[in-house]
Amino acid sequence: MIRIAICDDEDQEVQRxxxxxxxxxxxxxxxxxxxxxxxxxxxxxxxxxxxxGFDIFLLDVYMAGMLGTEAARELRRLDTNGEIIFLTTSRDHAVEAFQVDAAQYLVKPYTESAIFKALDKVFHRLIVERRHLITLKTSEGMVRLFTRDVVFTETGRNNYQIIYTIQGDKIEVRMTATELFELLVPAKFFVRCGVSINVNLKYIRQITKDVIIFDSGEQLTFPYRAYQKLKAAFLSFQMSTDE
Incomplete structure (x- = not known):
């Protein structure tokens, strides 16, 4: 069952x-x-x-009391990883929209073909990525996690792996970096970086010879010997992705 939410303060837009x-x-x-x-x-x-949460959110941007982009940040804070499609009258908030990992940003009056194309994208992502839902045992219990929400992982104390998510969470699991990579790799956009780091190529903004800079601005130091392999994987990913 796919749950969809529409949020707009104009009744006719909700109905549309x-x-x-x-x-x-x-x-x-x-x-x-x-x-x-x-x-x-x-x-x-x-x-x-x-x-x-819902699987898909259709959000207006300009609403009384709170912008839709602000509402989206709150949704992410609530650990909601649903697909977001913004429907609005202005392009002014497009950058903010994609900072909350919005799938699409449509300007009203949007056409049937435009909304259908956006829905094709999010339904495809939902169906594909539900096959990449992993279950992990932590000290606090079992956690289910979409692999697309993982930004990177690194080895911590006592051989625990620390998983950093797009929502800002840090999840500790007792396994090796290799074992964790085997769970992540079916999603196809993960790469090993040395022996202790697994990186999601989707969230990399820039790579230097010893630092990875993510879209969030966060920086991660990695072994210099892994640079060439990481650089090649990143360039290949950039050329092959449509996103």
Whole structure:
């Protein structure tokens, strides 16, 4: 079941998005789904906090009380990794939108073909990435984690691996770096960096000869001997990805 949320403070825009979604789903009967509508960001956030997140969020940017981009940051803070499509009247917040890992940013009045293309993208990502959901045992219990949310991992104390996520979490698991890499590698965008570091190529902004700089601005020192292999993997990834 794929759960979809629409949040817009204009009733006609909510209905328009709902109509497009219904038409899209009719053309893709293989998907089971639910749609919930919200007229204010705080209403949506309260619902997510009480009942959990959604798989897809359709968010307006300009809403009373809070921008949609601000609501998206709160959703990420609540550990919600759903796909976000922004629907708005201005391009002014596009950079902020992609800082919260938005899948698409559509300017109103968007066309049916534009919203369908965006939905194709997020449904494909959901279906593919649900095959890359891993379960890990930590000292605090079992954790289920989408591999796409992992930015990098490194070896910590007593051979524990520390997993750094896009949401800012640090998860410690008792296994080797190689064992963890074997869990991550089916997602295809992970690379070993020396013997103790696993890196998600999706989140790398720049590589120097001894430092990786991520989109977040965070920097990670890595062994110089791993530079050529990492550089080649990064360039190959950049040329092959459509994202």
């Amino acid at each position: 998005a709902h109509d497009f979604l219904s038409k899209y789903i009719q053309a893709h009967p293989q998907y089971e789904y639910t749609i919930d509508s919200f007229s204010a960001p705080l209403e949506l956030l309260s619902h997510v906090e009480d009942h959990g």
